[in-house]
Amino acid sequence: MKASIRYFSGTGNSWRIASVCTDTFRSSGYETDLESIRRGWPPLPATDAACFCFPVYSLDLPRIASAYLRRLPPSERQVPAFLLVTGGDPDNCGWAIESGVRLLAERGYPVRIAELIQMPDNWTPFHSAPEPVAAERMTGRGVETARKLTERFLTGEMCVKPVSLRKFGRLGSMLLRVLFHRRGVFKLWQLFRVTGTCNGCGLCERACPTGSIRMQAGRPVWSITCEQCMRCLNYCPSRSITQLDFLLHGSSHRAYHYPGFTHRKDELPGLGENRS
Numbered sequence: 001m002k003a004s005i006r007y008f009s010g011t012g013n014s015w016r017i018a019s020v021c022t023d024t025f026r027s028s029g030y031e032t033d034l035e036s037i038r039r040g041w042p043p044l045p046a047t048d049a050a051c052f053c054f055p056v057y058s059l060d061l062p063r064i065a066s067a068y069l070r071r072l073p074p075s076e077r078q079v080p081a082f083l084l085v086t087g088g089d090p091d092n093c094g095w096a097i098e099s100g101v102r103l104l105a106e107r108g109y110p111v112r113i114a115e116l117i118q119m120p121d122n123w124t125p126f127h128s129a130p131e132p133v134a135a136e137r138m139t140g141r142g143v144e145t146a147r148k149l150t151e152r153f154l155t156g157e158m159c160v161k162p163v164s165l166r167k168f169g170r171l172g173s174m175l176l177r178v179l180f181h182r183r184g185v186f187k188l189w190q191l192f193r194v195t196g197t198c199n200g201c202g203l204c205e206r207a208c209p210t211g212s213i214r215m216q217a218g219r220p221v222w223s224i225t226c227e228q229c230m231r232c233l234n235y236c237p238s239r240s241i242t243q244l245d246f247l248l249h250g251s252s253h254r255a256y257h258y259p260g261f262t263h264r265k266d267e268l269p270g271l272g273e274n275r276s
């Protein structure tokens, strides 16, 4: 039996949950195949369980995740799917699960379990990341939930979390989702700025999972393919990247990434050194 696990992760939460899911399948005797997604890659091979783990961005799936699901090879065997989304707020996952379930069903992968797992919020221009102790407690709970959900998937249980719009209500949530996904994500990259503390190290360019940063004259320049994953902003060693800081707090907020998650793209697909 084989389980294929695909994820997208800016700061390591979704990677961690995907790796827990992988380990649980493996200890149940499954052959596993864990890969982070890039645009249209890697293809999903013939498998017995199709598993996906993505963050929530403004009440929906990241653009790159929806595009990946939309292009999955059609499954004639109706391979069961497992969808975990990680979000900073358990009452604010919006339509992320519903979108994923619909896109997967359209490609012939009926979703058996789809759930939100609360992990620390990485949208650090808006929220300060939790204190390290609180973050550790939250990620510990998230890891445990992921393990239990994978075990439930393996027993054949069915459970799909409904749409959750409690924080902003239906109207507010719809507005936020439309603003971000129809307009914002195509424009927000233009709001990244670097402060004078940038030393031109180029880490942001090397780390970006979508190749959206180019160094020009020793400074990063962003482009439209940016997914707003916040990896560049949260990993910059001198906290030189800001966004919307003329409106909010920018880089004065505490940064976040899952401890031990590497920003190096060449180490991302498998577990390798990441494994913890």
Ligand SMILES: Cc1cc2nc3c(=O)[nH]c(=O)nc-3n(C[C@H](O)[C@H](O)[C@H](O)COP(=O)(O)O)c2cc1C
Pocket (backbone or CB within 6 Å): 008, 009, 010, 011, 012, 013, 014, 015, 054, 055, 056, 057, 058, 059, 060, 086, 087, 088, 089, 090, 092, 093, 094, 119, 120, 121, 122, 123, 228, 229, 230, 258
């Ligand atoms: C642009 C952006 C939008 C976000 N929107 C939401 C949201 O609507 N609801 C939510 O619960 N979390 C939201 N978050 C928080 C992330 O979903 C959460 O921190 C996630 O676990 C990050 O996963 P990663 O570390 O794998 O990138 C948002 C984060 C970013 C960067």
Ligand code: SF4
Pocket (backbone or CB within 6 Å): 194, 197, 198, 199, 200, 201, 202, 203, 204, 205, 219, 220, 235, 236, 237, 238, 239, 240, 241
């Ligand atoms: S990672 Fe930070 S310091 Fe390094 S080039 Fe990018 S913005 Fe500048």
Ligand code: SF4
Pocket (backbone or CB within 6 Å): 010, 207, 208, 209, 210, 211, 212, 213, 222, 225, 226, 227, 228, 229, 230, 231, 232, 233
């Ligand atoms: S530019 Fe920054 S926020 Fe955008 S995709 Fe790359 S690392 Fe993520």
